[in-house]
Amino acid sequence: MFNINKNRVLFTSVFALVYSSYVFSSNTSENLAFNIKVGKPTFVLPQFSGPYREREASIAPAEYERAERLRSLLENDNQSEVLKELEAFYDIELSPAMLTLKAQIYFSMQKYDKAEVLYLKVLKRKPQLVRVHRDLGQLYLLKDKPKKAQKHFSKALSLGSNEAIVHGQLAYLNLTLNSPFSAISEYQQAMALQPNEIQWQQGLFSALSQAKMYTTAHALLAEMLVKNPNKIDLWLNKAVLSLNQNNNKEALISLEMAILLGDKDEGNLKTAAQLHLQLQSYDRAFELISRHIDQNSLNTHTLNEYLTWLDQVEMWQEASDLLKKIEPKIKGLSAKEQSMLFVQTANINSNRNKLNIAEDYYKRALDSDPSNGDALLKYALFLSEKKAHIQAELLYIRAESIPEFEKQALLGKAQLYLNMQNHASALVQLQKAYSRYPELAALSEQINVIKNIIRLKNKNQA
Amino acid sequence: MYKLIIPLVTFGLTACTSTSDTVNLVQCTNNNWTDVGYKIAKEGKSVRNFSKFEELCGEKLAENAKSLYLNGYSSGIKEYCTYDNGQKLGSKGIPNNNNCPFELREQFDKGHKVAALVLKEKKAMVKKMQEMQNVGKKYENVKNN
Numbered sequence: 001m002f003n004i005n006k007n008r009v010l011f012t013s014v015f016a017l018v019y020s021s022y023v024f025s026s027n028t029s030e031n032l033a034f035n036i037k038v039g040k041p042t043f044v045l046p047q048f049s050g051p052y053r054e055r056e057a058s059i060a061p062a063e064y065e066r067a068e069r070l071r072s073l074l075e076n077d078n079q080s081e082v083l084k085e086l087e088a089f090y091d092i093e094l095s096p097a098m099l100t101l102k103a104q105i106y107f108s109m110q111k112y113d114k115a116e117v118l119y120l121k122v123l124k125r126k127p128q129l130v131r132v133h134r135d136l137g138q139l140y141l142l143k144d145k146p147k148k149a150q151k152h153f154s155k156a157l158s159l160g161s162n163e164a165i166v167h168g169q170l171a172y173l174n175l176t177l178n179s180p181f182s183a184i185s186e187y188q189q190a191m192a193l194q195p196n197e198i199q200w201q202q203g204l205f206s207a208l209s210q211a212k213m214y215t216t217a218h219a220l221l222a223e224m225l226v227k228n229p230n231k232i233d234l235w236l237n238k239a240v241l242s243l244n245q246n247n248n249k250e251a252l253i254s255l256e257m258a259i260l261l262g263d264k265d266e267g268n269l270k271t272a273a274q275l276h277l278q279l280q281s282y283d284r285a286f287e288l289i290s291r292h293i294d295q296n297s298l299n300t301h302t303l304n305e306y307l308t309w310l311d312q313v314e315m316w317q318e319a320s321d322l323l324k325k326i327e328p329k330i331k332g333l334s335a336k337e338q339s340m341l342f343v344q345t346a347n348i349n350s351n352r353n354k355l356n357i358a359e360d361y362y363k364r365a366l367d368s369d370p371s372n373g374d375a376l377l378k379y380a381l382f383l384s385e386k387k388a389h390i391q392a393e394l395l396y397i398r399a400e401s402i403p404e405f406e407k408q409a410l411l412g413k414a415q416l417y418l419n420m421q422n423h424a425s426a427l428v429q430l431q432k433a434y435s436r437y438p439e440l441a442a443l444s445e446q447i448n449v450i451k452n453i454i455r456l457k458n459k460n461q462a
Numbered sequence: 463m464y465k466l467i468i469p470l471v472t473f474g475l476t477a478c479t480s481t482s483d484t485v486n487l488v489q490c491t492n493n494n495w496t497d498v499g500y501k502i503a504k505e506g507k508s509v510r511n512f513s514k515f516e517e518l519c520g521e522k523l524a525e526n527a528k529s530l531y532l533n534g535y536s537s538g539i540k541e542y543c544t545y546d547n548g549q550k551l552g553s554k555g556i557p558n559n560n561n562c563p564f565e566l567r568e569q570f571d572k573g574h575k576v577a578a579l580v581l582k583e584k585k586a587m588v589k590k591m592q593e594m595q596n597v598g599k600k601y602e603n604v605k606n607n
Binding site: 090 | 510532535536539563
């Protein structure tokens with residue numbers, strides 16, 4: 001299973017709100033953790049437009065003069081003066097339009113609770129005001145109340161709003177709160193209204209991917225890549241999509257493109273190396289591994305993974321080179337980490353038939369961390385192959401006392417006894433393993449075989 | 463002694479004559495402010511009548527009095543500001559004091575204007591009839607003489 005940094009890739013910038021000059025953006029969306037930046041606000045002061053129109057808040061003729069005065073104050077960035085004037089009135093004395101303006105000012109001053117109360121008051125008086133539903137939706141997004149935000153965005157749309165931002169925000173909420181299918185059409189609407197807005201394209205792509213509509217997602221991504229061929233995230237998205245379709249080669253090409261364009265994400269480098277190993281382009285895999293080890297502080301877990309992969313594809317020389325490269329850093333590691341790397345060094349030397357060096361490293365691994373189960377098992381196997389059965393048995397007994405290594409220790413010990421032609425002891429170990437780990441179903445057959453061997457042996461002796 | 467008696471008498475009188483927009487000091491804390499707001503609105507009075515209570519009660523005014531009052535006022539004013547009510551008041555010659563919220567004002571004003579116009583015409587007609595009667599009487603007098 002490959003893991004391309006999903007947080008960064010698949011959902012990057014799925015969510016971005018642009019409300020007049022309120023600008024909200026988010027880098028992650030998988031867990032609804034919004035990072036929202038609030039920019040300099042602008043205020044929408046409605047023009048006098050004769051009689052009230054149903055879905056818009058127009059100022060009343062009686063308020064026209066005041067509105068003009070407030071407009072000039074707002075143009076001079078004098079929000080507090082405007083607020084002072086509006087606060088001199090009881091809310092019921094102000095028209096819904098003026099009350100909305102007051103709420104907007106609270107919103108911009110980040111007095112969210114006051115803004116919410118006012119918006120709700122306006123809606124109580126004029127429930128069909130589209131703009132207020134839209135503003136309230138955005139306010140609830142900021143207050144991390146996505147369900148309420150969804151309700152008001154839906155209402156704004158049902159009342160006839162046809163703004164890309166409302167479609168896009170509702171799409172994002174549908175995507176995160178409901179199913180990707182409920183988001184697709186809204187993202188399409190947003191895209192239809194703002195075809196060049198990258199947020200909607202990425203949102204739609206994300207929804208299509210989650211809905212497993214890979215062909216459509218691929219087509220959309222191809223279009224996006226034509227417009228933005230140097231955008232790393234798009235190449236990474238393409239890689240994710242290809243991996244979802246089990247097209248590892250295509251995924252690797254996209255991943256390499258992203259790396260070429262400057263992607264330095266550790267997880268992505270690791271995935272690329274792993275894919276190269278799988279597709280047998282070993283040189284490039286080693287190059288990426290070396291680059292990763294060079295550019296980052298030493299992560300022994302990752303290094304251990306790399307060494308295991310190289311071991312699996314029998315690239316022992318490369319693994320040895322890698323270990324030499326990091327040798328100066330080993331002293332600074334904890335005893336446990338050192339032990340882990342000593343085991344890897346021992347394995348590599350063992351595979352290269354440098355048995356004395358290997359044994360020395362196994363011993364150093366156990367000196368550094370006597371409870372390193374992996375070292376106990378591997379050293380035991382090494383000794384078993386050297387026919388040092390008693391020493392191997394002791395190591396297996398030590399490994400058996402570590403719960404997460406017990407199963408392997410029991411099986412290893414059984415194999416050791418079989419090698420020693422001690423069938424009765426092997427049977428005891430296998431029966432113990434089978435009773436403690438019932439998932440080892442294949443053992444029952446082997447147990448029967450050994451029982452038969454013992455019976456036959458006893459018969460021959462008799 | 464006088465100083466003590468005079469305020470007591472004043473409070474007694476206030477309590478006896480308490481209406482929707484008057485209140486005694488005991489009521490400052492225990493009043494049903496929602497009802498007060500509702501009644502004031504139903505009488506078509508301004509929401510600003512609350513300032514009288516603020517002045518009278520001062521610090522003794524219950525903490526939630528204003529919000530309760532405004533809730534009541536909002537419900538009352540919605541019932542008051544209808545076309546029918548505007549018409550009713552207009553037909554009685556009661557002036558429009560423009561206390562309806564903007565979104566409700568249009569209907570109320572229309573009703574009031576229509577009724578006021580009808581009333582004006584009625585008055586003009588009555589006046590005309592009275593004038594005609596007077597002319598008729600004068601004619602009768604001249605004829606008899």
